[in-house]
Amino acid sequence: MNQIVHSLLQLPPFTLNVIRLAMWLLALSVVFVTAERLWWLRTQKITRKGLLADLFYYFLNSLLPNIVLAFPLALIAMVIHRLLPWPFQQFVVGLPDWVRLITIFFVGQIGFYWGHRWTHEIPLLWRFHAVHHSAEELDWLVNTRAHPIDMVFTRLCGFVPIYALGLAQPTGRAIDVASVVVALVGTFWGFFIHANLRWRLGPLEWIFATPAFHHWHHTNDSMRDRNYAAMLPWLDRLFGTYHMPRTEWPATYGIDKPVSPTLLGQLFDPLLPEPKKPNRDGAGRTRPA
Numbered sequence: 001m002n003q004i005v006h007s008l009l010q011l012p013p014f015t016l017n018v019i020r021l022a023m024w025l026l027a028l029s030v031v032f033v034t035a036e037r038l039w040w041l042r043t044q045k046i047t048r049k050g051l052l053a054d055l056f057y058y059f060l061n062s063l064l065p066n067i068v069l070a071f072p073l074a075l076i077a078m079v080i081h082r083l084l085p086w087p088f089q090q091f092v093v094g095l096p097d098w099v100r101l102i103t104i105f106f107v108g109q110i111g112f113y114w115g116h117r118w119t120h121e122i123p124l125l126w127r128f129h130a131v132h133h134s135a136e137e138l139d140w141l142v143n144t145r146a147h148p149i150d151m152v153f154t155r156l157c158g159f160v161p162i163y164a165l166g167l168a169q170p171t172g173r174a175i176d177v178a179s180v181v182v183a184l185v186g187t188f189w190g191f192f193i194h195a196n197l198r199w200r201l202g203p204l205e206w207i208f209a210t211p212a213f214h215h216w217h218h219t220n221d222s223m224r225d226r227n228y229a230a231m232l233p234w235l236d237r238l239f240g241t242y243h244m245p246r247t248e249w250p251a252t253y254g255i256d257k258p259v260s261p262t263l264l265g266q267l268f269d270p271l272l273p274e275p276k277k278p279n280r281d282g283a284g285r286t287r288p289a
Contacts, residue, residue: 014063021062025055032140032195041198041211041249048137050145053263058144065151073156077163084166092166101178104167106232108158108182113235115157116228119150127270128153134259134266136252138218140195147270189231205244209233216243219250 033046081089095103119129128150135142162168168179193214201210209231217227226243229235236242260266 017063018059021059025058028140028191032191036139036196039197039199041196041215042137044137044139044196048139050135050137051141053266054141054145056263057146058141061144061146061148061151064148065155068148068152069155069159073159073163076156076160080160080164081166084164089166097178100167101181104162104178104182105185107161107165107167108186109230109232109235111158111161112154112186112230113228113232113239115154116230117239117241118157119154120225120228125150125153127274130255130257131259131266131270133218133224133255135218136254138194138196138215138253140191143190143194147267149270186230193230206234207232212249213244215250215253216245218253220252220254220256221250223250224255 092100119125128147131147132142132145132150135145162179189209193209193211195211197211199210200212201208205213209227209229213227213233216223218224223243226241227233227236228241233242233244260269
């Protein structure tokens with residue numbers, strides 16, 4: 001056993017990360033595939049449409065955004081942090097660990113809420129976020145389907161306030177336990193709310209997001225622009241974007257505008273300018289540009 005551990009430690013960091021992610025994927029599959037077979041909301045195959053693409057996104061979005069975010073996140077946080085009054089910084093440093101953990105959680109959730117909402121309200125950001133909403137069948141792995149630029153933007157919105165307020169240090173060498181715990185819980189909850197599960201939590205649904213809450217965010221109608229919160233649905237109540245019928249579930253998922261079925265298309269199409277729509281006269285005839 002020691003020999004295996006020693007051999008693994010000799011591997012390049014990138015290879016170690018891939019192995020770690022593969023182990024997490026196996027553990028998540030055991031949990032969620034089993035749950036979805038026992039308490040399914042809709043009958044659908046495990047090998048559904050888009051599964052291979054979502055597996056690719058699982059590894060891509062677990063590796064690339066962290067690399068891309070490292071420098072800008074540290075720089076932005078450092079600049080904003082320097083603008084904060086020194087007494088406030090001392091106050092934050094003196095907070096008990098449990099208070100800092102709770103504060104990190106709430107600050108991050110508010111940041112993620114607004115980052116997510118802006119990806120729906122700003123057309124340029126929606127072009128990238130539409131990749132995530134293109135799924136016509138929902139299960140736990142759809143959580144990973146996202147354009148890397150979409151992931152980078154929403155993570156910036158969530159983590160910059162945390163680091164700017166001095167609640168965590170993005171450039172520190174030591175592992176910040178509070179940030180790691182919050183990130184792990186948030187990641188697991190993301191898989192949970194996308195899962196093909198009919199679970200309802202009763203009164204707890206006022207406090208915590210559930211599959212029923214988030215599935216309405218993926219509906220293919222006007223209710224898609226609701227339920228932005230990742231874990232705390234009362235944020236949507238606070239900001240006027242809450243929608244949660246007592247017993248109904250969405251009839252369909254996805255979006256009307258087609259998204260490329262290929263991975264390269266999904267990655268590069270949002271970067272290209274949209275084709276101009278033809279001008280039409282009052283009789284519906286196409287006018288020359």
